[in-house]
Amino acid sequence: MVGEGLMQKDELIQIHTFLFQLRSHLEQTCKNNGCEFEDYEKIDITPYQVHKSKREHTLAVFKLSKGIASVLSSDNGLGFDKISGRLEQMAGRFMTEKEKEDLNKN
Numbered sequence: 001m002v003g004e005g006l007m008q009k010d011e012l013i014q015i016h017t018f019l020f021q022l023r024s025h026l027e028q029t030c031k032n033n034g035c036e037f038e039d040y041e042k043i044d045i046t047p048y049q050v051h052k053s054k055r056e057h058t059l060a061v062f063k064l065s066k067g068i069a070s071v072l073s074s075d076n077g078l079g080f081d082k083i084s085g086r087l088e089q090m091a092g093r094f095m096t097e098k099e100k101e102d103l104n105k106n
Contacts, residue, residue, distance in 0.1 A: 009054045015048040016057050019064040026071045036070035039063050039091075042103055055094055062091035 027034060034068035040063040044054050092100070 009057065012054060012057045012061065013047055016064070017069065019061060020047050022066055022068060026068060030071055036074075037064070037067040038104065039088075040067055043099065053084060055102060059091055059094040059099070060066075062087050062094065090101050 023037060040060065042058070043059060043063060045052050045060040046056075047060075061086075066084050066087035069087060073084060095103070
């Protein structure tokens, strides 16, 4: 489980990297416009930014996962929309107030 005390930062970055690659694959395969990943783009954290905090990478993992679930739900409707909503809730737990404000501005 991804969480502050359960996973090492390097393991979290590995998951972030995998999800980042999966996103690229889905964008090519599903031919989507990338709008599902706008929230991820707004937080401006990539797996290659190893200097970012564990909390920031955790947030990125949840935002990427939400986008991936959104892409999958729009293609086949197998209940991924519920997963997407839950991942958004989980991401909210790791956002600072400033990040929440910045996200709501756009």
